[in-house]
Every structure is written in C-alpha cells, then in structure tokens.
Amino acid sequence: MVDGDDHLNMEHNPELLADLQVMAADLRDAFVRNPQPDVATRHLAAMTNATLAPVVPLGRHHRRMAVAAMVAAGGVLAFGGLAAAGVLPASLQSGAAKLVHPIGIVLPDPGDHDRGPSSSDQAPGLGGTNPGKADEAPGQQDQPGNSESAPGLGGENPGRSDTAPGQTGDGGNNKPTVPPGQVDNPGQGSGNSNGQSDGPPSSVPGKGTPGGPPSSVPGKATPGGPPTSLPGPSQGR
Amino acid sequence: MSLGEEFAAILASASDGDERALEQIYRDNAPLVLGYARTNGSRDPEDVTQDVFVAVVTGLRSFQGDERAFRSWLLTITHRRLVDDLRRRGRRPLTQSDGTILTDQAAPDSTDGEALARLQARGVLEVIDSLTDDQRAVLLLRMLADLPIREIAAVLGKNETAVKALLRRAHAALGRRLADDGPTDADP
Numbered sequence: 001m002v003d004g005d006d007h008l009n010m011e012h013n014p015e016l017l018a019d020l021q022v023m024a025a026d027l028r029d030a031f032v033r034n035p036q037p038d039v040a041t042r043h044l045a046a047m048t049n050a051t052l053a054p055v056v057p058l059g060r061h062h063r064r065m066a067v068a069a070m071v072a073a074g075g076v077l078a079f080g081g082l083a084a085a086g087v088l089p090a091s092l093q094s095g096a097a098k099l100v101h102p103i104g105i106v107l108p109d110p111g112d113h114d115r116g117p118s119s120s121d122q123a124p125g126l127g128g129t130n131p132g133k134a135d136e137a138p139g140q141q142d143q144p145g146n147s148e149s150a151p152g153l154g155g156e157n158p159g160r161s162d163t164a165p166g167q168t169g170d171g172g173n174n175k176p177t178v179p180p181g182q183v184d185n186p187g188q189g190s191g192n193s194n195g196q197s198d199g200p201p202s203s204v205p206g207k208g209t210p211g212g213p214p215s216s217v218p219g220k221a222t223p224g225g226p227p228t229s230l231p232g233p234s235q236g237r
Numbered sequence: 238m239s240l241g242e243e244f245a246a247i248l249a250s251a252s253d254g255d256e257r258a259l260e261q262i263y264r265d266n267a268p269l270v271l272g273y274a275r276t277n278g279s280r281d282p283e284d285v286t287q288d289v290f291v292a293v294v295t296g297l298r299s300f301q302g303d304e305r306a307f308r309s310w311l312l313t314i315t316h317r318r319l320v321d322d323l324r325r326r327g328r329r330p331l332t333q334s335d336g337t338i339l340t341d342q343a344a345p346d347s348t349d350g351e352a353l354a355r356l357q358a359r360g361v362l363e364v365i366d367s368l369t370d371d372q373r374a375v376l377l378l379r380m381l382a383d384l385p386i387r388e389i390a391a392v393l394g395k396n397e398t399a400v401k402a403l404l405r406r407a408h409a410a411l412g413r414r415l416a417d418d419g420p421t422d423a424d425p
Contacts, residue, residue, distance in 0.1 A: 016412045023361050023411065024380035029352035032272035032381055035283065040267065043287045044260055050294040051254040 083107050240265055244304040252297045263290055266308065269382055270315050276365065276377050277319050278328035285322055289315045305388075312382060313392045316374060323370070331362040364414045368407055375400055376407035 035043065082088050083096040086108030097109035240247055240261065250258035270289050274282035292314050300310060356362050365373055371393070378389045390400045 013412070016408075016415065019415050020380075020408065020411065023356070023359070024383075026352040026356050026361070027276065027377075027380050028272070030356060031275050032268045034264075034268050035271055035286065039283050040263070043267065043283075043290055044256075044263060046287050047259050047263065047290050047294045048256055050291045051256075051259070 086110075240304060244307070248297070248300075248307070251294075252300075259294065262293070266311055269308075270311065272381055273312065273315055273377060274319060276331065276381065277323070277373060278330060278366075279319055279322055280326045280329050281322070285315070285318050288318050292318070308382065309384065309388045309392055312378065312384070316392055328370075330366045332357070332366055360414050361411065364411050368410060369403075371395075372403050372407040372410070375403040376411075379404060 034040070079088075079096070083093060083100075084107060086093060088096060090110040093107070094109050094111045097107040097111075100107060247258045247261050251262055267286060267290070271282055271286045274285040279285050289311065293311060296314075300307065302310070365376070368376065374393060375389055378384045378392060384392065386397050386400050386404070389404075390397045393400065395403075
C-alpha cells in the first residue's frame with residue numbers, strides 16, 4: 001500500500017472497517033437476491049437436462065471438429081499432391097485418376113501406359129528390351145544428341161557426304177544394300193554412338209526402322225532423313 | 238444460505254441426479270452466483286448463472302469436500318464463466334454516466350431499494366466500477382461471499398499475498414471515497 005493509504009488500513013481504522021461492513025451488508029441486500037421464479041424454473045430445467053444427457057462443452061466439441069477438419073483437409077491435400085505428381089502406388093494412382101476424371105481433372109494413370117506414345121512416362125518409339133525411361137528422351141541412352149553421331153550415320157566420320165547413304169564420292173554407285181539408316185547395325189558404326197541401345201535395333205519402333213515416324217529428337221536414325229546437324233549432301237560437293 | 242449438516246446427504250443425492258437435491262443446492266446458492274455476476278458487470282447475469290449450475294451438475298460427481306469447499310468451487314466456476322463472458326461481451330458498469338443504477342442490475346423493491354439508495358448515495362457503486370477487474374473480484378468475493386483470503390486466492394488462482402494487496406487497494410479506494418463524501422452523503 002502506498003504511504004498515503006496507510007491511514008485507510010483496516011487494522012488501523014476501525015471506523016472504516018465498520019463502514020465497509022455496512023457497505024457489504026448493503027451490497028448483499030441489494031444484489032444477492034433470489035432469481036425471478038421464471039428464471040429459476042428455466043435454470044432448474046437446464047440442470048435436469050444436464051443430468052439426463054451430459055453434454056460435451058461446446059468449446060471442446062468445436063475444437064475436436066476443427067482438428068478433424070484440419071486433418072482431413074491435410075490428408076486430401078497430401079493425397080492430391082502425390083496423385084498429381086503421379087508418385088502414388090499404381091493401384092492408388094489409377095483409382096485416383098479414375099475418381100477425378102469425371103470432373104475434368106486428369107491425373108497420371110499407370111493403367112494408360114500401353115495405350116500409345118503419348119503416355120507421360122514412356123517416350124514414344126521405345127520398347128523392346130529397353131523400354132523407355134521417364135528421364136530419357138526417346139532413342140537416347142548415354143550421350144544424347146551428339147552431333148558426331150548423327151542418326152543414320154555410321155563409321156568413324158558420321159555425317160560426311162562420302163558415307164551418307166546414296167551420297168558417296170563415286171556418284172552414288174556405292175548404294176547401301178539396306179535402306180538408309182538400316183545398316184547392319186543402324187547408327188552403331190562407332191560402336192558407342194548415341195541413339196542406340198544394346199537391344200535389337202530393328203525391332204524397336206522408331207529406332208532406325210525404315211518408315212518410322214520422322215522425329216526431331218536427336219539420335220534417332222530416321223531413314224532418308226537429313227542428319228539433324230550435319231548437312232551431308234552439301235559436304236559431298 | 239446454508240444447508241448445514243444436511244449438505245453431505247443432499248450432495249450425494251444430487252450427484253445421483255435427484256431433482257429435489259439439485260433444486261436445494263440451486264436455491265441455496267443461486268442468489269450468490271447471480272449477485273456476483275451482477276456486481277461484476279455481466280451483461281446477462283442470468284445466463285451466466287445457468288451456465289454455472291449446468292457445469293456444477295455435470296461436474297458434481299468429481300467434487301469432494303464440505304459445504305464451504307463447495308461454495309468456493311461454485312464461485313471458481315462462476316468467476317471463470319464471468320471472465321469468459323466479460324472478455325466476449327464486455328463489462329457493463331453498475332452505474333451510468335449520470336450516476337443512476339442500471340435498472341436491470343438490481344431492481345429495487347421495498348427492502349433492496351433502501352440498500353441500493355445508500356450505496357448509490359455514498360458512491361460505492363461508482364468506486365466498484367472504477368476498480369480493476371482483479372480488485373473488484375477480490376472485494377466482491379470478500380463482501381458478498383465473505384470468503385477468507387485463502388479461499389479468495391484459490392477462487393482467483395492467485396497467491397494470498399497478491400490477494401491481500403488487491404484487497405488493500407480496493408479498500409483504500411472505498412475509504413478515500415467515504416472520507417471525501419461520507420459526512421455529506423451520510424446525512425439523508
């Protein structure tokens with residue numbers, strides 16, 4: 001207590017103590033009163049209901065609801081994110097894709113792998129013994145796109161006019177006995193040229209197979225097509 | 238305002254859901270709960286009182302103690318409900334700016350009117366309005382419920398030293414008011 005209030009201390013001021021006791025009695029008389037009869041009836045009914053059906057406090061109930069909602073929302077977000085990334089287990093991924101397809105959301109579906117070249121995780125034209133890998137461009141294995149290993153070119157000097165199909169120095173008499181790009185081991189003259197796999201070359205669609213779809217993907221041995229970076233005919237002149 | 242020796246039996250019956258026992262407990266304690274809510278400035282003291290007694294019913298089985306301990310427990314629940322209520326809806330002062338008492342806080346009848354008139358004439362309600370929440374709570378628990386310091390401390394969740402300090406300050410505020418206005422207001 002501050003110094004100025006010392007004289008108001010109850011122990012030292014019996015007169016004030018008596019005043020406070022009168023005030024306390026007046027406060028009790030004025031405010032501590034029985035509830036109105038209708039109010040008391042309402043309160044007693046609420047108490048009876050509470051004995052019949054103990055209620056969970058509203059705040060706790062709301063907290064539980066909020067926690068459950070947050071957990072559910074987090075689960076949906078996590079599952080949706082994994083599904084969108086296509087990293088769910090195949091069965092779950094397929095189920096999720098089918099589930100959301102009707103509402104216009106397209107998710108990667110592992111069940112679609114065999115349907116065509118547009119599959120997201122398998123490059124077109126790849127198959128056979130070395131099916132496509134998601135992180136490899138079609139027709140590429142180790143060193144994709146080297147200009148020295150232009151498609152359809154074999155030997156040590158790929159892309160030179162004198163080795164290009166039908167463009168040899170003797171006026172084209174030295175035609176290849178196999179269609180362009182389909183030498184014994186198309187595109188494998190150097191032994192380690194790109195665009196090749198170790199698998200059977202001609203059985204792989206789009207890999208050195210005559211008539212295969214032209215492709216802009218480097219390393220593909222498209223027959224008759226100009227080398228992507230080496231203009232063979234112009235060098236032969 | 239006391240059930241005395243019957244309290245233990247009434248409490249046991251009320252714990253088993255006996256309506257008559259519950260009503261006895263309500264009739265015995267509702268005035269104090271309602272009065273504490275009113276003087277603390279609750280905007281709806283009757284709602285607070287209902288919440289308190291519903292909470293008492295649901296927690297009655299877990300209570301152990303005598304009648305005095307029961308009253309402290311009841312006031313603890315009341316105080317917590319009031320804190321929530323005041324935080325949510327704000328406190329309504331006992332007196333308006335012109336010094337008149339809010340009519341629905343204490344409707345004067347023949348007996349209560351005299352007490353209210355004295356409190357108003359001496360400016361006691363204004364002083365109570367001017368106290369801090371803690372000072373007001375301590376003062377009212379002391380004046381209305383006649384609780385000792387130790388039980389007030391338990392109700393408010395404070396230590397006894399803090400409660401003593403709060404009560405001293407509240408008494409000092411009232412004493413200053415009485416010292417200033419007492420002689421003139423005391424004479425009607």
